[in-house]
Amino acid sequence: MKRIALLGMPNTGKSTFFNRLTGAGARVGNWPGITVDLLAAKILLAGTMVEVVDLPGIYNLHGFSDDEQVVRHFLESQAVNGLVVILNASQLDRQLALLLQLKALKLPMTLVLNMSDEAKQLGIKIDLAALARNLDVPVTLISAKYGQGFESARQAIEQLLHTHPAVIRADTAGLSQDDNIEVELDRIVGNTVNTPITLAPDLTRRLDRVLLHPWLGLPLFFITVFLLFQLVYGIGTPLQDAMNWGLEHIKTGLLQPALANAPLPVQSFILDGLFDGVGTVLSFLPIIVVFFIFMAIIEDSGYLARAAYLMDALMAKVGLDGRSFVMQLMGFGCNVPALMGTRVMRSRALRLLTMMVIPFSLCSARLQVFLFFTTAIFAPRAAAVVMFSLYLMSFLMAFLTALVWRGKYRSVEPLLLELPPYRFPTFKQLLVQGWQQSQHFLKGASGFIVGGVVVVWALTHYPFNVPPASPATLAGQLADWMVPVFQPLGIDRLLSVALLFGFIAKEIVIGALAVIYGAGQSNLAGVIAGKLDWVQAYSFMLFTLIYTPCLSTVAVLKQESKSYWFTFIAVAWPLGLAWVVSFAFYQGARALGW
């Protein structure tokens, strides 16, 4: 198989070029020893199938950031026909350094200068023929976003494949060679690139004057995130409801009649186990698509990098950055896309720390449980205070977690972030984002989620001759063993079975309680108010807030970290924390005589 690797600096539109070159057929490839997702696609080029790999953007071939190590590891271990190097045409004065470093690898190369539209606007003139002669590498000038020049770039790649039909390995001496390229860089840029000396105050500078204003910047940032949140979940949640409505109809209208003659355990397994598992996976898709469409807008626009700038003074203290904060806030809608969104942070340590923090965000599913409990147990005035205290607790736990774990997940990457010009992604780019991310979720998390739902189904339904979730089921027995653990929290056997259900998804806790208490959904509130006092109820809510948000979150933690150990910590830590907090609250409240 022929193979081409795409390489370039961050913010050069490399992924846009990759998507234009490969269409929608990209998938996450599996490469030994590489812990980030690399997109790859097999396409027909020059009459043969070629695998095109999109390597992460890097600043320096010899640098030590996570992405830089990934690229070096890839080039060391994989043979390629050649490299396609993508640089920003308006920043050649520094970006050509990367190409000069890559030349030392002695691999066939072709250079693609992207963002010709921006360079033209800035009045930058590049002598392409002279540049190609100086570098001894073919050069094409394109705009990957709008497509100008794309055909010639494609032909250049085909030409490369034609003249270098065999895959070869990089000369590894070039991976460790010392930089001594600055003189050559300045000579080539001086000979070939003509940059006007004064810059016209462009749109980016005018926008920055407002958006990064010393005093207006932060309020505008909070308004932006608030609007983003409203848009994502205002559009995503109704779509999610529609998906659930459709699934419910398939279940009751199609599956139930079709299975009417099957033995009861088989019916139950297919309907409440398998189908609910698949339904759990599918119900996240609308939210993920909408989330990533909007995320692509604020990321590609360059505003996310500005969020890091605005929030750094506050977030650096807990070892996080402004982008972590955006994802944490988005987690208040749903943790799953927020966790996937951490991919914009390129430092693995910073990403993992952010992924530890996000599950404490009080998502809309948990909100449903809390609204139900507070209205059932508390007077309206007290209910508002209770809800507020839970949100406060959510932030408190998040920052506590960041403080505790920032030592282990300390980002060693320099915080030197490019603030790219404001760019507005095309509609097609947004759709590609939504599509790729939902594919990624389906592939990476669905097996785990369906498996988990089936396990919980088995626990709550076996043996089949007793009512589901009753004391005689496996779940009931498990609850018996767990009595010593949950009793000190004021959480009784029945509630602890509900917590087990809540592990699948918090949305089903209320329904599960109705089953467990043998009450209808409508009079469940009365039953609960009769059985629990407010101290017990609040302790249960604290536990529900802090422990594992849901199976899908765990699946995504695993998918994104690619580490079982991290996933274990990210599940065990909140569980322990939930127990300690509920214990302290319950015992404290009782000691005070409540």
Added chain:
Amino acid sequence: MHTSLDHLFPSQTGTIETIDVSPELGRRMAALGLRPGRRVEMVRAAPLRGPLQIRIGHTEIMIRRVDAAKINVNLVA
């Protein structure tokens, strides 16, 4: 006038003289265009002693004050 980058006021420009950082940070700085001889402009500073926004050629960067303090510049009048 010799000073360090973090002491520039917004819209002041300096020529970088020396950079006293670890080789690792130095490499990243060089890749972003921060190296001796280059002109760097202070654009603005974030409040609460937050990071600085600077410009080198057509590249704008955010940099923390502690890192900027290690870049010695000669103020351009």
